[in-house]
Amino acid sequence: xxxxxxSYLSQYEFYDSLLALFGNNQGLLAFTIFLIVALIIVGLCAxxxxxxxxxxxxISADLQQRIGPNRVGPYGLLQFLADxxxxxxxxxxxxFTADKMLFYLAPMLALVGVFATLAVLPFxxxxxxxxxxxxxxxxxxxxxxxxxxxxxxxxASNSKWSMLGGMRGASQIISYEIPVTISILAITLLAGGMxxxxxxxxxxxxxxxWFIFHNPFAFIAFFVFFxxxxxxxxRAPFDLPEAESELVSGYHTEYTGxxxxxxxxxxxxxxxxxxxVAVALFLGGSNLPVDIKLDIIPIQIIEVVIFLTKxxxxxxxxxxIRWTLPRLRxxxxxxxxxxxxxxxxxLNLVGCAIWLVVFNGKSMADMVFGH
Amino acid sequence: xxxQILFGLxxxxxxxxxxxxxxxxxxxxxxxxxxxxxIGIAGLYATLGADFVAVTQIMVYVGGVVILxxxxxxxxxxxxxxxxxxxxxxxxxxMGNKWTYTIGLLVSLVFILTNVKLxxxxxxxxxxxTFGNEFPSTVNQLGHLLxxxxxxxxxxxxxxxxxxxxxxxxxxxxxxQ
Numbered sequence: 001x002x003x004x005x006x007s008y009l010s011q012y013e014f015y016d017s018l019l020a021l022f023g024n025n026q027g028l029l030a031f032t033i034f035l036i037v038a039l040i041i042v043g044l045c046a047x048x049x050x051x052x053x054x055x056x057x058x059i060s061a062d063l064q065q066r067i068g069p070n071r072v073g074p075y076g077l078l079q080f081l082a083d084x085x086x087x088x089x090x091x092x093x094x095x096f097t098a099d100k101m102l103f104y105l106a107p108m109l110a111l112v113g114v115f116a117t118l119a120v121l122p123f124x125x126x127x128x129x130x131x132x133x134x135x136x137x138x139x140x141x142x143x144x145x146x147x148x149x150x151x152x153x154x155x156a157s158n159s160k161w162s163m164l165g166g167m168r169g170a171s172q173i174i175s176y177e178i179p180v181t182i183s184i185l186a187i188t189l190l191a192g193g194m195x196x197x198x199x200x201x202x203x204x205x206x207x208x209x210w211f212i213f214h215n216p217f218a219f220i221a222f223f224v225f226f227x228x229x230x231x232x233x234x235r236a237p238f239d240l241p242e243a244e245s246e247l248v249s250g251y252h253t254e255y256t257g258x259x260x261x262x263x264x265x266x267x268x269x270x271x272x273x274x275x276x277v278a279v280a281l282f283l284g285g286s287n288l289p290v291d292i293k294l295d296i297i298p299i300q301i302i303e304v305v306i307f308l309t310k311x312x313x314x315x316x317x318x319x320x321i322r323w324t325l326p327r328l329r330x331x332x333x334x335x336x337x338x339x340x341x342x343x344x345x346x347l348n349l350v351g352c353a354i355w356l357v358v359f360n361g362k363s364m365a366d367m368v369f370g371h
Numbered sequence: 372x373x374x375q376i377l378f379g380l381x382x383x384x385x386x387x388x389x390x391x392x393x394x395x396x397x398x399x400x401x402x403x404x405x406x407x408x409x410i411g412i413a414g415l416y417a418t419l420g421a422d423f424v425a426v427t428q429i430m431v432y433v434g435g436v437v438i439l440x441x442x443x444x445x446x447x448x449x450x451x452x453x454x455x456x457x458x459x460x461x462x463x464x465x466m467g468n469k470w471t472y473t474i475g476l477l478v479s480l481v482f483i484l485t486n487v488k489l490x491x492x493x494x495x496x497x498x499x500x501t502f503g504n505e506f507p508s509t510v511n512q513l514g515h516l517l518x519x520x521x522x523x524x525x526x527x528x529x530x531x532x533x534x535x536x537x538x539x540x541x542x543x544x545x546x547x548q
Contacts (some may be wrong), residue, residue, distance in 0.1 A: 027373050101400060133508035136425045144434030148406070151438060155399070155445060167445075177434065194510060342400055 005037050006030045008105055008126035012297075037129055041118050047270050050080035050230050052268035052315065059316065060216050060323045090257040094316035095157060099255065102156035106149045107255065107262035113145025116265045122196040124286045124303035131197040136184055138178070139277060143232075146270060147173035148265035150234070150241060153263065165250025168330065169241030173256035175337045180228035182345035184223040185351040187211055187281045191217060200285035207289070207366040212282040215364055222282045229274040231337070234267060240330060275314035276307070283310055374418050381414030398444055406437045423509050 006029075009015050022029040054069065054077065061068025069076035094103060122128040122136045132138055147170055154166015190211055191199040203210050212222045231238035242250030252263045279285060286307035292299060328336065359367065395401050404505035409432040416425035517525050 033375065098399075099399065102403065105403065132422065133510055134422050134426045137423075137430070141426050141430035141434060143437075144430070146435065148441075151441060152403070155441070167442075174435070174438060327438055338496065 004034075004130045005127055006033050009033065016253065024275060025261065025266060034129070037127075038119075039127065041123075042199045043113055044117075045118055045272060046265065048272050049265045049268035050084065050310075051077075052272065053264065054080045055315070056268075056319050056322075059319045062322045063320070079207070084261065087258050092259065093254075093256045094209065095159065095160045095254050099158065101158040102152050103254075104259075106153035106156055107266075109152065110146050110266035111262050112150035113143055113149060114269045114273065116142045116145070117270075119198060121276050121305055122200050122280050122285055123285060124300045125197070125200070126300045127304060128196060131195050133195045135196045136188060136194045136199070136277075136281070137272075139186065140181055143270070143273070144173070144177065146266060147177075147232075149263075149266070150251050151273075152253070154241075157232045157251075157254035159254050160250050161248045161253045165241045165243075165247050165253070169234060169251055172234070172238065172333060175334065176228045176231040176238075176341075179224050179337065179341035179345040180232060181226035182273070182342070182349050183228065184281060184361045185343075186218060186221045186349045189349070189352050189356065190214055196280055196285070200280055200287060204287050205283045205289065205291060208369075209363070210282060210284040213364060215352065215355045215359075217355060221348040221352070222278070224341050224348065226278060228341060228345075229278065230321065231333070233270045233274055235271060235318055237325040237327050238333060239322075239327060240333060243327060245327075248285070257290075271318055272311065272315060275318065278314055279307065279310040283314075288353040375462060377410030378415065378418040381418060383411075384408070385415065385450045400442065402440050404445060405440075406433060409433065409437065421509065423513055 019026070019029055022032070024273050045212065057079070058068045058076070060066075069079040072078045072082045094100070119129045120132055120139055122131070150169035150173065151166045154162045154164075154169065157163070187199065188194050191202045193199065199211075207213070211218050223328050240250075241247075243251065244250075247253070252260055255263060286303040288299070288303065288306065388404045388411060392401045392533040394406060394408050395404060409428065413425045413428040413432075415420075416428060
């Protein structure tokens, strides 16, 4: 098992020559590699987040029989760059009565919370930045910073719309964390570990070995997780914190320019991260469908491509849901969470535990094909 | 080396934010600085090798306690609580009279002495004593301890939490007319 990307690369020969280049300073080389990989991953994910806004507009246009952005670049692909430039050149307005410190802090907190989750996202078996043995738990914990940022952004703007949006956001994120966490706990139980390396490593081979098909309870847990994750990332039909028909645009009403851009980018990257977590936990992660013993860098790249493909397919589903379903009411939102999703998640957890005891840890595929 | 630098940074974050919590006059800002201090403590745990405890610290305090505190402050007045009064040192908001400070001083003395006593026993103990490598990670070790040695405390605390949940539900429920 590879603990970090550095320990993965250290098994190759070029690592030794790099080490000589750095004057045999292990720590400095590790730091440099981490820095480069972090820059690559953050850049990649920021681009995916930016393209997410383009995909959102294009797919929504498709669903509504419109054309969508088509002016900037081929097929309007560079629209997100144009938007970015526009945001950076805009005037940075702050409301006169806003809480200055918190107003500046909130967008950064949102981005920090999202970028910190990228550290454990398993892009492939070797290229995940760090395979912590508390990986999933770390991801749940650090992503709660985003909820805090939503709340602080709403509070600091000192505006009624923002305040309502922020309060809705905080209560929604805290509530939906519970079914999501319990669903993840069920998978942790099946895998026998919280590190993404362990969880993804258990799902090698054909799709029948994925955790979503491990037993009926895990199958339901996937949908509980996915619904809860939609709500945690404030996506429709759970986008009450920014419900534009009632709250203008919720917690980021007062934000302009790049500060608004930070919130929007954080939301799109968080959707990507959540889809990536769903892929890693339930849909086989970055595993190849065939078992290849060879461990060379091209295979790692194929794994990254597989992971990104699955994740972006889920991303498409998220956007599709947003432009298909109407928004819930606040009381419906809370009753969905506490009266349906949470009991279902707890039953799934108990069901998975009983399944493991009764069938001796075998999955449905093991029992059908008998190996 | 790297770990030591990170430990130092975490310690600085913890102490700096803790001072800011006491010094700042806006109670919302205090809450946010408290958040920084708690994250710093998580960093201390992480650099000392207690990864599970570090993540639990972030999970419980950042994800739960601080958001609840912010909620409570906001619902009970929020930034109207900016205090203009000064205490003896002219630093913190005025939070009591001389008796408060005297008692606070005595209590903190007791705490400091207790901590010195605890830490001294740790320093005097044989530092080579470790738990052996029978567990692959701290998570496994904690799990074994929780369901083997400390299973009674574990179950009792779950009963306590269930009681708190039921109590909260009863308090929040609308009364029957």
